Amino acid sequence: MGRWLDERLQFSDLLRSVFEHPIPKPSNFLDYLGFATLFAFASQAITGILLATAYIPSAAEAYNSIKALQAVTLGSYVRSLHSWGANFMVVLVFLHLLRVFYEGAYKKPRELTWIMGVILFLATLGLAFTGYLLPWNQEGYWATTVGSAMPGYIPLIGEYILRIMRNGLEVTGATLTRFYAVHMLVLPLIILLAFTPHFFFVLRQGMSVADKLEAAKQRGEDIEAKSIPFYPNVALRMILLVLVVAAALWILAGVYPKSLGSPADPLNRNHYVPTPAWYFFGVYQALKYFPGRLDVIAMVGLPFLLLIVLFGLPWIDRNPSRSPRKRPLALSIAAVLVVGLSFLTYQGIRSVPKPLPTTGVIAAPSYKADIDPIFQSRCVGCHGQSGGYSLDTYANVMKKNVVPGHPNASLLVKRIEGKVAPQMPLGLQPLSKDQIQTVKNWIKAGAKNN
Incomplete structure (x- = not known):
């Protein structure tokens, strides 16, 4: 049977190219972040399917269906895995993107690999954002209210985009249904459509670190002394990294289970303080530094500029070298952006106002x-x-x-x-x-x- 399939699909050549190609010494665990991200997505897919078997996507039943799931120990753990897994996946995709940038692996001939990676990064953020609303609790409701309001700042078409996102002007049960469809169908399809060519390009072109061996080979050097085989050496390291990530995810989900909180209340009678999801806190904080009508710069201008840079990076960066030592300007700019985003996110989290206590009327207020x-x-x-x-x-x-x-x-x-x-x-x-x-x-x- 295996021979019959191989004659038609030629899997043996593909597997041989994967397992027999050499990797330069020393091998870095950071080079395998993409594989760890693939594990995170697989975990999200499995736990998401399990949650979908008990979830009812309606404003009347969503919260109660999750509450019933939380009452079962295994159900509560699966939801915690899915919630923590979303955060893991966002962080891993971001770190993988930074690692690829640091290695200069977005340059020729890997431009399309980079673009597919950027699409995967944006789709991952979309998955995390749309999933936030689905429990229909206060946290998810108000995070979505704040986050979905951001596109409304876009001149001329902002309100139109807002209506498309929310299925109306306000966050309602119709918004929940739309987010569920996007979360379960649209975004996973986008991820699969982007991942398939992304993975194919990696197989065809190899990992960027292998280019060092190719250059050495062209110089007539003996590459055997400078390399290690992918299998079993590198393959075992990739599996080890996945096991470390998996152990961290499983332990955090067990030690810090995801709570459900109170059901969504559009009137906010308990004075819940609205905040966006943590990965949007940077934009949330940046808004405070742009007075008056300049707030559109923080909400629209800067994110749009960042998207242009991400997609156009292989052509914007004209430096032919991939070596980090020969790209000080690009790495310095990236370091400033990462530190700035981290600082804004930290400041945004710290600046979340606390609910007000009931104090009565103050006659002489300060x-x-x-x-x-x-x-x-x-x-x-x-x-x-x-x-x-x-x-x-x-x-x-x-x-x-x-x-x-x-x-x-x-x-x-x-x-x-x-x-x-x-x-x-x-x-x-x-x-x-x-x-x-x-x-x-x-x-x-x-x-x-x-």
Whole structure:
């Protein structure tokens, strides 16, 4: 049977090219991140299929179906594996992309391999983002609300894209159905369509590290002393890396199981603080550094520029050398971008406002102690230096919003009371009467920066 298949498909030549080709010494575990990423995707596919057998993709039943799954020990563990696996896959794809960049493996003749890799990276982010909403809990609902609002900043077509993503203007049960279809059907298909040629190109062209041996061979050098066989030496190292990644995933899923939290509440009666998923915190934080109408730069301009650079990198970088030592400019720029993104992500996570305690009416409120926490918790998520009605700093609060000594004449009060539509905060439960009265007392006293 094997001979019959080999005569028609010629698998033996393919396997021989994979297992018999040499790899230069020393072999680096970082060269096998792509294989570890493939394992992460396989884990996500298996656990996702298992979860789909119990999941009901509707706003009325999604949360309860996951809750019932969580009540079973094995079901809870499978969900934790899937949740942690999404984070693992995002990190592994990102690290693999960085490793390929460092080695210069995007250069001729591997341009198409790189492009397929970029598509895989974007599809992985899409999988993680669309999967966040599916439990229909507070965390997923509000992360999706914040994250899906970002394309709305695109001039002219922003609202159209927003409607396509959400299947309407708000995050509803229709959004859940759409995200489920994209998560289960569209994005996995894109990944398979991109991975197939990506894997084929790697098989045909070999790993970029093998180019060093080819160059040595052309110089007439003996490459046997400078190389090790792929099988069993390198193959065992790849398997070892996968086992390390698998062990880390399995242990984390068991020690830190994924909780479900409260069901999604569009009115947000429990004052859940909306935040995006962690991989969008960099953009979320960058928004705070672009005042007024410049927020479109952070939300649209910079990500779009990054996409152009990623897809065009093999042609933008005209340096013919692949050696990291001969590419100081490219590596320096990449290092600045990675450090900057890491810093923005860290700052974004740290700057998440905490829910406000119920304190009652404060007769003589302080801006720093009493008023600013209200804005940071309930308003800055949408009005962080945006739209001309920013509330992230005292100066921005005063501009256009407050008439000192006259609370009822202040646009801020009219907005939070609903006298000027729409009532703020939009999409959330209105401020309590005590909070509104506290803001009024502060404005009546002169709206001081105390």
